[in-house]
Amino acid sequence: MRGITRRTDGGRRAPHEGTRGEMTWEEWAAEAGGREEYGAPPVAPTAPGPGLNPAQRAAVEHGDGALLILAGPGSGKTRVIVRRIVWLHERLGVRPEQILAVTFTNKAAGEMRERVWQMIDGEAGEISIGTFHAFCARILRHYGMAVGVPSNYVICDPDDQQTVVRDVLRMSGVPAAEWKPGEILGAISRAKNELIGAREMALRAKSRSETIAAEVRERYDEALRAAHALDFDDLLARGLDLIKLRGEAYARTAERYRHVLIDEFQDTNLAQYELAKALTSTHGNITAVGDPDQSIYSWRAADLRNIVNFERDFPNSRVVLLDQNYRSTRRILEAARAVIGLTSGRQERKLWTENPAGDPVLVIDVAGAAEEAEFIATEIARAIRDEGRDFGDFAVIYRTNSQSREIELALVREGIPYQMTSGTRFYDRREVRDLLAWLRLVQNDADALAFRRALLAPRRGVGQRSIEQLRSVAEDEGALLTEVARAAVAGGEPQLRPTVCTALATFLDLIEELRSAAAELRASELIGRAFTTSGQEERLAQEADGAGKLENIGELFRAAAQYDDLPPAESLAIFLEEVALTGGDEDEAHDAVSLTTLHGAKGLEYPVVFMPGMEEGLLPHARTMQDAAQLEEERRVCYVGVTRAQERLYLLRARTRFNPWENAAELSAPSRFLEALPSDGIVQLSDAGQNEPATRDLAAPEQPRRFEPGDGVWHALHGDGTVVACSDTYATVSFASRGGEEFLIGNDNLLPGGDGWLEAA
DNA sequence: CGGCCAGAGATTTTT
DNA sequence: TCTCTGGCCG
Ligand SMILES: Nc1ncnc2c1ncn2[C@@H]1O[C@H](COP(=O)(O)OP(=O)(O)OP(=O)(O)O)[C@@H](O)[C@H]1O
Numbered sequence: 001m002r003g004i005t006r007r008t009d010g011g012r013r014a015p016h017e018g019t020r021g022e023m024t025w026e027e028w029a030a031e032a033g034g035r036e037e038y039g040a041p042p043v044a045p046t047a048p049g050p051g052l053n054p055a056q057r058a059a060v061e062h063g064d065g066a067l068l069i070l071a072g073p074g075s076g077k078t079r080v081i082v083r084r085i086v087w088l089h090e091r092l093g094v095r096p097e098q099i100l101a102v103t104f105t106n107k108a109a110g111e112m113r114e115r116v117w118q119m120i121d122g123e124a125g126e127i128s129i130g131t132f133h134a135f136c137a138r139i140l141r142h143y144g145m146a147v148g149v150p151s152n153y154v155i156c157d158p159d160d161q162q163t164v165v166r167d168v169l170r171m172s173g174v175p176a177a178e179w180k181p182g183e184i185l186g187a188i189s190r191a192k193n194e195l196i197g198a199r200e201m202a203l204r205a206k207s208r209s210e211t212i213a214a215e216v217r218e219r220y221d222e223a224l225r226a227a228h229a230l231d232f233d234d235l236l237a238r239g240l241d242l243i244k245l246r247g248e249a250y251a252r253t254a255e256r257y258r259h260v261l262i263d264e265f266q267d268t269n270l271a272q273y274e275l276a277k278a279l280t281s282t283h284g285n286i287t288a289v290g291d292p293d294q295s296i297y298s299w300r301a302a303d304l305r306n307i308v309n310f311e312r313d314f315p316n317s318r319v320v321l322l323d324q325n326y327r328s329t330r331r332i333l334e335a336a337r338a339v340i341g342l343t344s345g346r347q348e349r350k351l352w353t354e355n356p357a358g359d360p361v362l363v364i365d366v367a368g369a370a371e372e373a374e375f376i377a378t379e380i381a382r383a384i385r386d387e388g389r390d391f392g393d394f395a396v397i398y399r400t401n402s403q404s405r406e407i408e409l410a411l412v413r414e415g416i417p418y419q420m421t422s423g424t425r426f427y428d429r430r431e432v433r434d435l436l437a438w439l440r441l442v443q444n445d446a447d448a449l450a451f452r453r454a455l456l457a458p459r460r461g462v463g464q465r466s467i468e469q470l471r472s473v474a475e476d477e478g479a480l481l482t483e484v485a486r487a488a489v490a491g492g493e494p495q496l497r498p499t500v501c502t503a504l505a506t507f508l509d510l511i512e513e514l515r516s517a518a519a520e521l522r523a524s525e526l527i528g529r530a531f532t533t534s535g536q537e538e539r540l541a542q543e544a545d546g547a548g549k550l551e552n553i554g555e556l557f558r559a560a561a562q563y564d565d566l567p568p569a570e571s572l573a574i575f576l577e578e579v580a581l582t583g584g585d586e587d588e589a590h591d592a593v594s595l596t597t598l599h600g601a602k603g604l605e606y607p608v609v610f611m612p613g614m615e616e617g618l619l620p621h622a623r624t625m626q627d628a629a630q631l632e633e634e635r636r637v638c639y640v641g642v643t644r645a646q647e648r649l650y651l652l653r654a655r656t657r658f659n660p661w662e663n664a665a666e667l668s669a670p671s672r673f674l675e676a677l678p679s680d681g682i683v684q685l686s687d688a689g690q691n692e693p694a695t696r697d698l699a700a701p702e703q704p705r706r707f708e709p710g711d712g713v714w715h716a717l718h719g720d721g722t723v724v725a726c727s728d729t730y731a732t733v734s735f736a737s738r739g740g741e742e743f744l745i746g747n748d749n750l751l752p753g754g755d756g757w758l759e760a761a
Numbered sequence: 762c763g764g765c766c767a768g769a770g771a772t773t774t775t776t
Numbered sequence: 777t778c779t780c781t782g783g784c785c786g
Binding site: 104105106131132133134158232233235236296297299300399400401402422459461462463464465466497499500580581582583597598599600618621622623624633637 | 762763764771772773774775776
């Protein structure tokens with residue numbers, strides 16, 4: 001679980017004794033530095049050494065003052081940041097705790113930390129590396145009171161946001177069907193990131209939908225404030241307020257950091273840029289690194305004007321351009337250039353490489369999504385056999401999360417291990433969220449959303465209706481939901497039936513019991529206690545498919561255990577914060593194929609990349625085709641994907657694709673980005689005529705092969721194994737060659753009669 | 762008034 | 777394919 005799993009060795013401070021109030025920012029940040037250690041990056045970083053070209057060196061060794069590095073993919077931007085951090089420390093004598101490096105994702109932060117730690121001994125853990133959101137969350141936890149953010153605030157998750165908007169819409173009588181909560185939330189989020197307040201948003205509203213969004217926002221903000229909750233965007237806006245106050249938070253951060261470095265600058269929004277300026281206003285020691293061609297988050301209010309404004313806001317800034325690509329073969333780079341080349345108004349930036357031409361870029365034309373997935377899976381299996389590659393060398397990068405399903409199925413069938421680094425996050429699962437709701441309520445008894453969820457999980461005889469009554473009274477009296485609930489139990493308003501009262505009283509007692517326990521228990525112990533006390537353990541035990549869910553709770557428990565050596569008073573808050581910020585992505589320590597969206601792949605690199613779904617409607621996505629600016633962004637999205645590949649790139653295009661709306665397969669046209677490719681250095685392959693989906697689907701199923709637990713089997717990639725469990729189509733097999741690790745594999749790909757190594761052992 | 766079951770809707774990208 | 781919502785039954 002990336003972002004949660006951490007080693008406890010290496011640069012980590014002894015846990016701080018005492019309460020949060022006594023902890024200084026320095027101690028806190030140091031703790032945070034040690035707290036955020038991640039697994040190894042997918043590609044091992046290049047060993048420390050000279051390894052810098054003259055332009056890179058100039059950037060690394062730029063002294064004080066503002067520095068803007070504009071450079072294409074694979075030109076070593078991230079490498080320059082890392083090396084610059086090291087250089088500032090070793091040559092300019094900047095102390096680690098005086099350096100703040102900001103990344104776009106928590107994952108990128110982890111990788112950067114990993115790289116820096118390899119180059120600086122000892123004190124490297126004191127360098128602050130994280131996202132803007134994480135940075136703001138942290139300073140707000142400590143000093144937020146100054147801007148009206150209570151220290152026990154919680155970060156509300158996207159689902160809660162939806163719920164609030166739905167509630168607001170319902171209560172204001174707006175038919176929810178007409179205005180999609182998601183779109184309203186998007187508008188609210190964009191406004192917040194552009195630092196547009198609620199009032200200004202209302203004033204600016206031109207269309208009816210904008211007016212609705214502004215109206216919803218007012219009540220949405222109110223609901224969050226009452227719940228002592230912040231959404232992701234509030235973190236930035238309130239964090240900025242806090243720094244601008246020039247109070248204690250400023251003294252402990254802006255005055256402490258002598259150098260601020262920002263990666264992926266092209267995807268920062270106004271709030272983030274203002275934050276960066278506020279943090280560096282006295283010394284101007286800011287390093288911003290980005291690539292305009294890779295700006296793919298405008299829908300989240302990222303604003304390329306930040307790059308233009310940078311030179312205006314820091315008049316003495318130096319601009320360094322890097323144009324040598326170290327990542328990809330020449331043919332891949334040529335394909336990339338063809339994809340991006342046609343962008344209107346783009347400054348021509350030539351990117352070149354000394355790398356060999358390499359394999360041709362492969363454009364694969366397949367019948368449908370099933371064939372596409374099948375091709376990917378078998379090709380990976382082939383390359384592992386014939387070329388001696390590892391699973392970790394491969395990435396499948398797609399436009400939408402829903403594309404992963406078919407590919408997962410094919411990979412499982414072939415027995416290929418994979419990891420997903422985007423899509424549904426671990427903590428989005430029902431059972432995990434239910435348990436987290438209890439913890440959130442323990443942490444913050446104003447959290448009305450957690451209150452509702454916790455009270456309903458498990459069902460205890462208090463339903464939606466009673467909650468609605470409580471909520472209504474709470475709103476009228478401006479009181480907390482928990483207070484009103486307590487009053488109701490004591491016989492006050494609202495009048496509830498005796499059975500409901502009893503159930504509610506029990507619930508309140510349980511929460512109270514947990515809250516007092518929280519003062520003494522370690523984070524993981526508290527989770528265990530909450531799981532039992534809440535009755536969720538019992539509920540899961542009764543559920544038919546409770547085993548998998550129980551496993552997820554176990555995962556949560558192990559994640560929390562990483563916080564056990566923090567003082568109980570703080571560990572819960574820090575754990576919940578981490579959960580909200582990272583979503584608990586899977587650990588990527590083991591050797592596995594990566595499945596990710598194009599957005600999620602930004603900044604990463606893989607020897608072999610598959611890009612399925614190169615079709616009009618998927619890439620570019622149908623919802624972007626109305627708007628020229630959005631189409632340009634799709635082109636950049638494609639460019640980002642192509643430039644992830646180091647050695648080989650497969651672009652896959654299906655002639656038909658299933659349309660869930662029509663519940664039918666439809667013909668699809670090849671992506672316009674494919675049309676842009678040069679004919680040179682490209683090989684086109686097609687399965688046309690061999691493998692049409694109809695024939696395939698209607699073909700008589702082969703003799704089904706079934707195994708029993710304990711059977712010895714053989715698999716082409718993993719060798720001898722022993723069946724642990726088996727269904728009609730899949731078997732769980734433990735393989736000796738992989739240290740007993742278990743794989744889910746399609747029965748068709750297993751041969752009976754291998755040596756059952758478990759019995760032999 | 763709460764719980765359970767059945768049917769509909771969902772998918773663009775994320776901190 | 778899975779998750780929420782609304783209607784019906786206890
Ligand atoms: N001077 C160099 N010599 C050798 N290899 C280099 C050099 N500079 C960078 N590289 C390698 O090139 C690859 C890309 O570097 P890096 O990830 O820093 O690029 P980037 O500009 O951040 O790319 P992106 O924009 O895609 O995030 C890495 O594998 C890195 O080790």
